[in-house]
Amino acid sequence: MSEMLQYDFMRVALVMAVLIGLTAPAVGTFIVQRRLSLLGDGIGHIALTGIGLGLLTGTSPVLGALVVSVLGAVAIEVLRARSRSGGDVALALLFYGGLAGGVILTNANGGGSATLQSYLFGSISSVTVSDLYVVAGLAATVLAIITLFGRELFLLCLDEEVARAAGLPVRFLSVLIAATAAVTVVISMRAIGLLLVSALMVVPVAAAQQLTRGFWGTMLTAMGIGVLSAVSGLAGSFEYDLPPGPSIVLLALAAFVAAVTGGSVVRRRRARAALDGVAAGPGVEARVDAEAEVLG
Amino acid sequence: MNPPAKDPAPPFAMTGGLVRRDGREVLAGIDLRVGAGDVLAVLGPNGAGKSTLVKALLGLVPLAGGRTEIYGVPPARFRDWNRIGYVPQRLPAGGGVPATVREVVASGRVARRSRRRPAPFTDRAADRAAVERALRTVGLTDRARDSAHLLSGGQQQRMLIARALAGEPDVFVLDEPTAGVDARSQAALASTLHELTTAGRTVVLVAHGLGPMEPLITRTIELDHGRIVRETALDTLERPA
Numbered sequence: 276m277s278e279m280l281q282y283d284f285m286r287v288a289l290v291m292a293v294l295i296g297l298t299a300p301a302v303g304t305f306i307v308q309r310r311l312s313l314l315g316d317g318i319g320h321i322a323l324t325g326i327g328l329g330l331l332t333g334t335s336p337v338l339g340a341l342v343v344s345v346l347g348a349v350a351i352e353v354l355r356a357r358s359r360s361g362g363d364v365a366l367a368l369l370f371y372g373g374l375a376g377g378v379i380l381t382n383a384n385g386g387g388s389a390t391l392q393s394y395l396f397g398s399i400s401s402v403t404v405s406d407l408y409v410v411a412g413l414a415a416t417v418l419a420i421i422t423l424f425g426r427e428l429f430l431l432c433l434d435e436e437v438a439r440a441a442g443l444p445v446r447f448l449s450v451l452i453a454a455t456a457a458v459t460v461v462i463s464m465r466a467i468g469l470l471l472v473s474a475l476m477v478v479p480v481a482a483a484q485q486l487t488r489g490f491w492g493t494m495l496t497a498m499g500i501g502v503l504s505a506v507s508g509l510a511g512s513f514e515y516d517l518p519p520g521p522s523i524v525l526l527a528l529a530a531f532v533a534a535v536t537g538g539s540v541v542r543r544r545r546a547r548a549a550l551d552g553v554a555a556g557p558g559v560e561a562r563v564d565a566e567a568e569v570l571g
Numbered sequence: 572m573n574p575p576a577k578d579p580a581p582p583f584a585m586t587g588g589l590v591r592r593d594g595r596e597v598l599a600g601i602d603l604r605v606g607a608g609d610v611l612a613v614l615g616p617n618g619a620g621k622s623t624l625v626k627a628l629l630g631l632v633p634l635a636g637g638r639t640e641i642y643g644v645p646p647a648r649f650r651d652w653n654r655i656g657y658v659p660q661r662l663p664a665g666g667g668v669p670a671t672v673r674e675v676v677a678s679g680r681v682a683r684r685s686r687r688r689p690a691p692f693t694d695r696a697a698d699r700a701a702v703e704r705a706l707r708t709v710g711l712t713d714r715a716r717d718s719a720h721l722l723s724g725g726q727q728q729r730m731l732i733a734r735a736l737a738g739e740p741d742v743f744v745l746d747e748p749t750a751g752v753d754a755r756s757q758a759a760l761a762s763t764l765h766e767l768t769t770a771g772r773t774v775v776l777v778a779h780g781l782g783p784m785e786p787l788i789t790r791t792i793e794l795d796h797g798r799i800v801r802e803t804a805l806d807t808l809e810r811p812a
């Protein structure tokens with residue numbers, strides 16, 4: 276650890292890993308509950324076209340990725356809202372179009388397979404301090420959105436019709452979730468790579484929900500797992516000269532396996548505690564009666 | 572709770588309501604006015620269009636013909652959603668992220684929030700008090716920290732009712748709140764509704780049968796194949812003027 280901290284790029288990369296570990300699972304909690312686990316994946320495909328466009332126009336690839344993936348995310352949300360059945364195929368077209376277009380554009384700009392590889396699977400050594408400022412700004416934006424709109428977004432994810440009957444701007448909030456996911460893809464792409472970013476949105480959440488009972492608890496636990504896997508994955512990739520993205524994702528998957536194992540132990544213990552409580556207490560029937568008494 | 576202010580426009584008014592789903596008329600020729608303080612039961616067999624009707628009243632399902640208003644305003648332009656409490660037929664499963672009972676109930680406070688005051692600046696104490704009160708009313712206080720999806724059907728029903736209660740609305744719209752609920756809980760629900768109605772709240776209630784709620788009901792409509800086939804006004808209970 277101390278050895279790698281001697282390198283400037285590693286210090287920058289570690290701060291970035293913390294930011295990614297916080298934001299990706301936070302957004303992912305909403306994404307998973309809305310059954311949009313593959314949304315991040317699709318946005319990642321589309322973002323590659325943005326990178327290509329950024330290289331083509333001589334502006335920054337990050338800016339290109341940001342603009343194109345936010346637009347793509349909004350398009351996906353509109354398509355989803357418009358049609359239930361046709362939406363699926365339209366999404367596929369968008370994804371593959373984005374990926375193919377991105378590869379062609381990147382190649383056309385003299386970006387060889389090394390450039391492409393670094394965007395698809397992440398590369399930490401190329402990260403600069405100015406990249407970090409951009410990522411920090413975007414991460415702060417994402418976390419601010421979740422803090423400000425968290426309660427509304429929670430109700431939207433819980434039950435869209437109830438959210439509408441509560442007067443929430445459901446269209447706007449859905450687009451907001453998709454756009455936030457797009458920003459998260461851009462935040463994470465440098466370190467993790469476009470093909471694996473959505474793993475860090477989904478896997479820590481899947482791990483956390485084995486252990487938790489509530490929504491916000493799941494989000495916070497997932498953020499903890501995200502930070503741990505991002506930081507240790509990065510350290511491991513430095514230590515053993517591995518690509519960072521796959522290392523981080525494999526560690527998140529290991530956390531998932533551990534959570535499944537640990538979760539079943541926790542649940543069994545809770546069930547036993549509940550049984551003991553009933554045995555010691557007034558018995559099931561009496562408890563139900565007492566509850567009904569309170570109701571009446 | 573103070574009785575709601577007198578409104579010239581009724582909570583719900585639908586004329587010639589027509590709803591199509593997949594090209595089929597699911598509701599047709601619906602004329603329905605729900606006045607303030609009414610306790611209306613919507614009856615009818617499965618697939619008659621009861622859920623569709625309450626969703627159309629709330630603007631959740633678009634009308635293919637006719638018009639509907641909430642307090643005199645079409646749903647698309649209606650703003651006072653904090654006056655409406657909608658209890659859906661069930662809690663959607665979603666993607667499997669858990670939510671505690673308290674989190675679900677607290678989400679009923681969202682419509683109370685001012686647009687100009689985002690989450691961190693709202694009146695936390697009032698929110699918490701309303702949520703605790705709602706949990707106590709339905710008898711779920713000791714389950715507040717449990718995962719909502721692990722409750723029994725009847726408990727989930729009560730949790731969804733508590734969510735609407737937490738919002739302190741003037742109008743309650745409940746879609747089959749007694750489905751899968753045992754007799755005791757039905758009686759408990761009836762007594763909760765009794766409190767609401769004596770406080771002058773308006774209730775629209777979808778049900779198969781009335782059971783212990785019968786004395787509270789002031790009007791019934793019966794749907795079949797998307798049409799109102801029977802209407803009754805029962806004045807069995809002394810209603811506050």
Ligand SMILES: Nc1ncnc2c1ncn2[C@@H]1O[C@H](COP(=O)(O)OP(=O)(O)O)[C@@H](O)[C@H]1O
Nearest residue numbers: 592593597615616617618619620621622623624
């Ligand atoms: N989203 C939908 N798409 C297509 N048909 C629907 C939809 N929702 C309800 N229906 C149809 O509308 C009819 C009325 O349904 P519903 O209002 O749920 O009845 P009820 O609540 O009285 O059981 C049924 O025939 C049902 O199949």
Ligand SMILES: [Mg+2]
Nearest residue numbers: 621622623660
């Ligand atoms: Mg129904």
